[in-house]
Amino acid sequence: MSTRRIVARSLFAVAAFTALSGLATSAWATPPLMVPWPCGTTYSVTQGHNTGSHTAEGSWAWDFGIPVGAEVAAPAAGQVRRMRMDSTRSGCDAAYANDANYVIVDFGDGTEALFLHLQANSSSLQVGQSVQAGQVVGRVGLSGWVCGAHLHFQIQNTCTSWWCQSIAASFVGFGNPGLGTPLTSDNCGAPVTCDARLNGGTTLIDELDTACFSRATQWWWDVAEGYDGHHFYTFATDAAAADTVGRWSFGVDVAGDYRVEAFIPNNEAESQQARYQLATGPQTPQSRLVNQATEKGWVDLGVYSFTNGDARFVSLADNTGENYDALKRKLAYDAVRLTWVPPVVVEPEPQPEGSDDVADVAQDQSQTDASEPSDVLSPPDLRTDAAEELTSSDVSADLGPSDTQSTVDADSGGIADPSRETVEGACGCHVASPRREDFWLGLGMGLGLLGLVRRRLS
Secondary structure, eight states, X not given: OOHHHHHHHHHHHHHHHHHXXXXXXXXHOOSOOOOSSOTTOEEEEEEOTTSTTOOGGGTTOEXXXXXXXXXXXXXXXXXXXEEEOOOOOEESSGGGGGGOOEEEEEOSSSEEEEEXXXXXXXXXXXTTOEEOTTOEEEEBOOOEEOSSSOEEEEEEEOOSSSSOOBOOOXXXXXXXXXXXXXXXOOOOOSOOOOOOEEOSSEEEEOTTOTTTEEEESSXXXXXXXXXXXXXXXXXXXXXXXXXXXXXXXXXXSSOEEEEEEEEEOSSSOOOSOEEEEEEOSSSOOEEEEEOTTTOOEEEEEEEEEEOSEEEEEEEXXXXXXXXXXXXXXXXXXXXXXXXXXXXXXXXXXOOOTTHHHXXXXXXXXXXXXXXXXXXXXXXXXXXXXXXSOOOHHHHHHHHOOOSSOOOOOGGGTTOOOTTOEEEEOTTSOEEEEOOHHHHHHHHHHHHHHHXXXXXXXX
């Protein structure tokens, strides 16, 4: 066989293999891929395919200019096949190539996504755990062979190692972006709804509940300690505005008083001025200061009155007033618990036994006293007939004997005047008591009668 024919056949075989490889590559990378960071964030390509360090297994990789601490997200639904989170070694040298932290998300079709150069302990995922598109899988860090912060991302064929052969891929809406291309993520995932509600019982919101606990901005670290074995932390600052904020959201179906508690872990919780904000209704949020360095476990934030509705929350921001450079105090975010406090019912004081009977007797007695005539002497009719004179003995007989009673003045002619006062003696009787003006009135009437008798006799 001529040399020309051998070369021709060899070229044909290479072309056929290349074509088949291309078909296989496009067939394997089946899931539609979103850009690998959270919704609404923009980053650019800093290194493309088959250039620089992207050769051999990494020839179809991208580098994205993402800063340290920024989150990265699954481009499609899959399962964690392999991960490493314990390395703190890095350097701009090939000697550090095996020191990188990573997460691999397997799509179940023979392809997978590799996230490389992640921050130590920046992922709370576990091998075998399912993830959804848009779900955070870790944060960018300085680990392995790096000369600056970035995310090395590639779609690769599934193999038994973490470093497998990369393959060509593209992103929905962006295709295969080249060097310098900015990409604004629409990797928003399926919309999620927080179902935490205050309903007259106890409601617990964990910081791993992505539907009800939100983390604003990028500076977050995971710790395998706290309530249910996990919490996040960031660093406290004295900045005028917050940079990092955690919010526990919920709604209220049963309004009323609830006791609010925050769980403070034993470690990685050092802020002495953690200010929890509580939105109990449409009014301005209330706040409670907690010293996380000394208060541990379930810390009581107080009892608050919540109104019905949505958009109720507890939040914690990093601008506590503690200087980062001088103090570097860690601010912890863990679970929050809200417990219904029933209203206090005031019971009437018990009455002494028989008190109702005593009250009835007193009331009956007062009614009887009002209906009976008074025992104060009423004045007799005035007598105008001089022949029918009252004597002091007649008055004494009517009054009866008493050491304390007064007798009618003899000069009054026995007439009892209605203007006289009454006094009460030791016996409880009421008797007529003469007054000074009664004496002169009686004297005048007596003299008048005496003159009348004299005229008749004459």
